[in-house]
Amino acid sequence: RKEVEQDPGPFNVPEGATVAFNCTYSNSASQSFFWYRQDCRKEPKLLMSVYSSGNEDGRFTAQLNRASQYISLLIRDSKLSDSATYLCVVNPFNQAGTALIFGKGTTLSVSS
Amino acid sequence: DAGVIQSPRHEVTEMGQEVTLRCKPISGHNSLFWYRQTMMRGLELLIYFNNNVPIDDSGMPEDRFSAKMPNASFSTLKIQPSEPRDSAVYFCASSQVTGNTGELFFGEGSRLTVL
Numbered sequence: 020r021k022e023v024e025q026d027p028g029p030f031n032v033p034e035g036a037t038v039a040f041n042c043t044y045s046n047s048a049s050q051s052f053f054w055y056r057q058d059c060r061k062e063p064k065l066l067m068s069v070y071s072s073g074n075e076d077g078r079f080t081a082q083l084n085r086a087s088q089y090i091s092l093l094i095r096d097s098k099l100s101d102s103a104t105y106l107c108v109v110n111p112f113n114q115a116g117t118a119l120i121f122g123k124g125t126t127l128s129v130s131s
Numbered sequence: 132d133a134g135v136i137q138s139p140r141h142e143v144t145e146m147g148q149e150v151t152l153r154c155k156p157i158s159g160h161n162s163l164f165w166y167r168q169t170m171m172r173g174l175e176l177l178i179y180f181n182n183n184v185p186i187d188d189s190g191m192p193e194d195r196f197s198a199k200m201p202n203a204s205f206s207t208l209k210i211q212p213s214e215p216r217d218s219a220v221y222f223c224a225s226s227q228v229t230g231n232t233g234e235l236f237f238g239e240g241s242r243l244t245v246l
Contacts, residue, residue, distance in 0.1 A: 050232075051232045051233055052233075053233040061239070062222060062237035062238060062239055062240055063174070063222075063235075063237055064237070065233060065234045065235070068233055106174070108233065110232050110233055113232055114232055115162070115226060115227060115228050115229055115232050116161070116162040116181050116226065116227070116228030116229075117179075117232075118164060118176045118179050118187060119176075119233065119235060120176070121166075121173060121174040122173065123172075123173030123174075124173060
């Protein structure tokens with residue numbers, strides 16, 4: 020079983036749609052979780068952290084379910100500019116200066 | 132401020148040739164990571180350094196791969212001899228040991244094609 024698993028998609032949605040991505044992780048001791056965004060032929064960039072209580076950043080909401088080892092990202096009112104690959108990321112040790120484990124990513128395509 | 136700088140951006144080489152990829156981390160960052168990305172396997176950690184010391188090289192595929200960090204502002208990843216299956220995008224990333232536990236700053240990547 021891979022350490023971080025995601026549905027690769029692609030998810031093809033119209034502008035204004037709400038879309039949700041899911042991710043599961045295998046190491047129950049993992050401590051911190053993140054979503055990164057990667058545009059086509061570009062480098063990954065941090066989108067947001069994921070907290071146990073859930074957190075929101077504008078149109079983006081991230082949720083963590085530790086019992087199920089499940090992470091989600093919800094995007095409301097999708098924009099064309101949201102088209103990208105979204106990477107689910109786990110830090111198994113909850114400390115900086117350690118390597119992050121990346122899922123293979125879920126591709127989103129938003130069309131007009 | 133300058134981000135992580137990688138070179139070359141693109142390299143096409145023939146099987147058996149030596150390849151050297153270079154990385155300059157963000158000034159003040161003391162953790163450096165080398166990742167490789169392919170469609171099949173996604174982003175895989177190859178090796179990382181803290182304060183110029185290699186911490187985990189378990190992701191280095193085999194003896195053909197080596198990485199060094201002679202000082203805080205420079206790292207190399209070398210493949211010798213290269214093989215077609217090494218074709219991938221190689222990313223260097225840096226962070227601060229005392230920083231956000233999830234923020235890595237990536238360079239633009241080095242796209243390697245081995246013929």
